[in-house]
Amino acid sequence: MHDVAAHAGVSRGTVSRALNGTGYVSAEARARIEAAIAEVGYVRNNAARNLVMRKTWAIGFVVHEPHQLFLEDPNIGGILLGTNAVVAEADHQLVVLVVDSDDDAARVSSYLRGGFVDGAVLVSARSHDQVADAVEEIRLPAAFVGHPEGRPAIPYVGIDNRAAARTLTTRLRDTGRRRIGMLASALDRDSGADRLAGFRDALGPRFDEHLVVADPLYSYHAGVSTMTELLRRAPDVDGVFAASDAVAAGAIEALRSAGRTVPDDVGVVGFDDSAWALRCNPPLSTVHQPAAEMGRAAARLVLEQLEGRTPESVTLPTDVVWRDSA
Amino acid sequence: MHDVAAHAGVSRGTVSRALNGTGYVSAEARARIEAAIAEVGYVRNNAARNLVMRKTWAIGFVVHEPHQLFLEDPNIGGILLGTNAVVAEADHQLVVLVVDSDDDAARVSSYLRGGFVDGAVLVSARSHDQVADAVEEIRLPAAFVGHPEGRPAIPYVGIDNRAAARTLTTRLRDTGRRRIGMLASALDRDSGADRLAGFRDALGPRFDEHLVVADPLYSYHAGVSTMTELLRRAPDVDGVFAASDAVAAGAIEALRSAGRTVPDDVGVVGFDDSAWALRCNPPLSTVHQPAAEMGRAAARLVLEQLEGRTPESVTLPTDVVWRDSA
DNA sequence: TCCCAATGTGTGCACGTGCACACACCCCTT
DNA sequence: AAGGGGTGTGTGCACGTGCACACATTGGGA
Numbered sequence A, B: 001m002h003d004v005a006a007h008a009g010v011s012r013g014t015v016s017r018a019l020n021g022t023g024y025v026s027a028e029a030r031a032r033i034e035a036a037i038a039e040v041g042y043v044r045n046n047a048a049r050n051l052v053m054r055k056t057w058a059i060g061f062v063v064h065e066p067h068q069l070f071l072e073d074p075n076i077g078g079i080l081l082g083t084n085a086v087v088a089e090a091d092h093q094l095v096v097l098v099v100d101s102d103d104d105a106a107r108v109s110s111y112l113r114g115g116f117v118d119g120a121v122l123v124s125a126r127s128h129d130q131v132a133d134a135v136e137e138i139r140l141p142a143a144f145v146g147h148p149e150g151r152p153a154i155p156y157v158g159i160d161n162r163a164a165a166r167t168l169t170t171r172l173r174d175t176g177r178r179r180i181g182m183l184a185s186a187l188d189r190d191s192g193a194d195r196l197a198g199f200r201d202a203l204g205p206r207f208d209e210h211l212v213v214a215d216p217l218y219s220y221h222a223g224v225s226t227m228t229e230l231l232r233r234a235p236d237v238d239g240v241f242a243a244s245d246a247v248a249a250g251a252i253e254a255l256r257s258a259g260r261t262v263p264d265d266v267g268v269v270g271f272d273d274s275a276w277a278l279r280c281n282p283p284l285s286t287v288h289q290p291a292a293e294m295g296r297a298a299a300r301l302v303l304e305q306l307e308g309r310t311p312e313s314v315t316l317p318t319d320v321v322w323r324d325s326a
Numbered sequence C: 001t002c003c004c005a006a007t008g009t010g011t012g013c014a015c016g017t018g019c020a021c022a023c024a025c026c027c028c029t030t
Numbered sequence D: 001a002a003g004g005g006g007t008g009t010g011t012g013c014a015c016g017t018g019c020a021c022a023c024a025t026t027g028g029g030a
Helices: A002-008 A012-020 A027-040 A046-053 A065-071 A074-089 A102-113 A132-135 A161-174 A191-204 A221-234 A245-257 A275-279 A291-307 B004-008 B012-020 B029-042 B046-053 B067-071 B073-091 B100-115 B130-137 B161-174 B190-206 B219-235 B245-257 B275-279 B291-306
Strands: A060-065 A093-099 A119-123 A141-143 A156-159 A180-185 A214-217 A239-242 A267-269 A285-288 A315-316 A320-321 B058-064 B091-101 B117-123 B142-145 B156-159 B180-185 B212-215 B237-244 B267-269 B286-288 B314-316 B319-321
Touching: A002 A027, A012 A027, A027 B004, A046 B046, A046 B130, A046 B245, A060 A074, A060 A102, A060 A191, A060 B012, A074 A093, A074 A119, A074 B091, A074 B212, A093 A102, A093 B073, A093 B100, A102 B073, A102 B091, A102 B130, A119 A132, A119 A291, A119 B286, A156 A161, A156 A214, A156 A291, A161 A191, A161 A239, A161 A267, A161 A285, A161 A320, A180 A191, A180 A221, A180 A245, A214 B319, A221 A245, A239 A245, A245 A267, A267 B212, A291 A315, A291 B275, B004 B012, B012 B029, B029 B286, B058 B100, B073 B091, B073 B117, B073 B291, B091 B100, B100 B130, B117 B130, B117 B291, B117 B319, B142 B291, B156 B161, B156 B291, B161 B180, B161 B237, B161 B267, B161 B286, B161 B319, B180 B190, B180 B245, B219 B237, B219 B245, B237 B245, B245 B267, B245 B275, B291 B314
Parallel strands: A060 A093, A060 A119, A119 A141, A141 A156, A156 A315, A180 A214, A180 A239, A239 A267, B058 B091, B058 B117, B117 B142, B142 B156, B156 B314, B180 B212, B180 B237, B237 B267
Antiparallel strands: A093 B091, A285 A320, B286 B319
């Protein structure tokens, strides 16, 4: 900038004013400065700018998923594009950080602490998460996509698990299923507990606790084992609400092993509309998450904090996608 | 840092030395400094650090793809993870930048110019690309994944299109196909020209230029139209090498419309092992790109430039994946 | 004529860090 | 006793920018 000022025959201050459009600069000086910038090949040094302004115009997008999920889950891509759109609109730069190992978590944490970003969107963080710890400690404006427990200081964008589960189960009932069971997961977390609550809502007095089999994990393996147990408890079951697509995929496998066909003998529904849903045979009826809108909402939560406000968490409605499994 | 020094009763210089492990610091001073850091809650300001060191320890990963490709293409995820692994190994932070519109391109360009990163990996950039222009102009250490034309200053990681095309075509011939045609694309680019060259290599004297139908684009639509034309020219065609999976998918559709079955009447092979390959019916035989290794190689190209060397571009071998379409 | 506001410009300081240099001390060798 | 090298510490400057302030010039109104 000093060189530009010298070439243009003005002072650094005038160049700074011309660049930032602040204060008074004569047309003549502005023209000379622009010529000098082109001549010298000047590009503004953001490290210095950030230092004095305490603002980087960058927002982090931290993805914390095991490999295969990151590659396959269509929701993450949708969230990313939604966040990017809003962040770009606000003239900030989205910076995606992939956490793929413990080393990564440590490095990303120190990156966030280091003041490279003004805020962060955290996707699928765990409750005990090094990155979330760092964000909370340095009070970085942030938002979760999803709803980890025990992080009241950080707002989140969630979905209405209970309503979605209610819709799904009601439909299962309305299509003639008489004995409907649930393969529940993660009842110690909001998402798991709410999905069970919605299931119970839909069945009302016909709810039978005996037909709920729970597992701590939202996994394929959990689906196999809980479905096997459900068949043992109720061989005449004809409808199953699985707490996630992965659970549903495992359940379908267990049903096939037991000689039942889907959807003729047993209707199965999942949750998430993840990559599992289309890979199942038959394709899964499931709850579609409004990924792009979740991304946009999370971005807004961060931007509002940047403006000094303290926004409330957001819960979004979902769509049910009816395919062939129920 | 000044506060830490005051709390520990030492000077700023000593704190700096203790933090960076450079020079001599007594055990006693180091202990007092660590206590002071914990007490004050000090985190190092990287904006200031970057300013004076001219180094950010961050490397950009610029993805320049239309929405659906970014979401679906499994190659991009593999490249990303490969790059991240090498970059992390070298104690740098990978920063993913998504270019999703012209505005994004402008913003990402100014981000790169702004000195936020020490280098960049550019994925699927075009020849006339604002981001590549910026990289070249400010001489940012960078590497392409893929091989855009007219960018001699920036090394790339490519695959041996010619050898892969040769292998694919040879196999098509060896499985009994007699009249083999090619649906060529993008002959004005290296990738397109090399795939045609490999096709010609494999057929040798039996090569018949009449059976090559070309289109400028690697698209599904191009596949439909070129396959239709090929059927007109040679109704007895029984083998087709499509220049990409998307082209192959279009070709399969055109064959189905014409009443031919795949692979019984006509064997079809594609290129890229993209999301198209498994979505086709039947699943496509195609060339699998070593995505993770490409990502690793690109990262190494950038890191070597950071060490002051000027590395050569890399061409990697590919695997052919035989599925059911040929 | 004098003053004041609007316009335009230059200067010094601050941001938080790394590094070169100067300096102090101790112990060992000559 | 003098000198020199290893160890430990403090100080000043530089990095490149934004901003507050001081100052200069001009024109119009009292």
